[in-house]
Amino acid sequence: MEIFKTAAENPWIIDIFIFCVGACAGSFLNVCICRIPAGESIVSPPSHCVCGKAIPPWLNIPILSWFMLRGRAKCCGAKISFRHPMVESLTALIFLLLWINFDLPVALAGMFFSSLMIFCAFVDIDTMELPDMATVGGMFAGVLVSAAVPALHGAEIDGAPFMASSAASVVSSITGAVVGAGILYLLRLFSGIVFKREAMGEGDVILSACIGSFCGWQGAVFAIFGGSVIGCVLLLPALLLARVFAGKGKRDVGIDNKPVDGAAESEGGEGGAAVPFGPWLAAGALLYFMYLHSLVDAYFGGVARVLLGV
Secondary structure (H helix, E strand, C coil), X not given: CHHHHHHHHCHHHHHHHHHHHHHHXXXXXXXXXXXXXXXXXXCCCCCECCCCCECCHHHCCCCHHHHHXXXXXXXXXXXXXXXXXXXHHHHHHHHHHHHHHCCHHHHHHHHHHHHHHHHHHHHHHHHCCCCXXXXXXXXXXXXXXXXXXXXXXXXXXXXXXXXXHHHHHHHHHXXXXXXXXXXXXXXXXXXXXXXXXXXXXXXXXXXXXXXXXXXHXXXXXXXXXXXXXXXXXXXXXXXXXXXXXXXXXXXXXXXXXXXXXXXXXXXXXXXXXXXXXXXXXXXXXXXXHHHHHHHHHHHHHHHHHHHHCC
């Protein structure tokens, strides 16, 4: 009891704990990102170096170990990609911000959703594919989470039974999935007609449905178009730098000797580079979920009132 009393009197202790939980979740996501696309178990064998030696627990501390080892494996000196502490730090920071800014049920739902988005984003970078277990599974998970947490869609009805709020939340979730998938599917068809080639994959369509199931149709629309803007702003300078420094660096290796610097290489198409859309969808979705949901929802509400003449 004394522990809980101390924590209640010093909220920063809980904040640090949540950050550490997020870092551990990020470490687990690193394993999933490397192994699941390769069809490998995420349980066995335990984390090991590229030389095959098992990594002891005291050298496998999220975030800290990379800096203590200075980015090199202790057993053989192999380079460890900076992506590992980056994913761990990103997940830890998002978990902490969700904990600080939302009530517990929505924060927990957001932690699950953000983990899913981080996983999808980095797998898409590496493989140019999005696993169905994450996108399709995530879409159904979004509906279930929405049923359990009506506040996720602002569907709490004052004075009404929980089941009524839950049903309203599920309707919002399913609507978001349908609208998200529908818009991106139409854009996919249109871009195929205009550019005479596939501009995005089916996985992106399903990912937008997954986002809609957690964020509603407003979040899905923002993720699609807001994510595109984010991608343009960040990607154009990156592509210019990539052209300048092309061929000058070597690829890092990560967990289980997997390359981790992305698979967005030139892919069939008139010398153009294939660029994954999943990371930008995920970025737009997280930005909406964490900070812009009220503003975006108010904007769409204003547009609806103007169109309906209310």
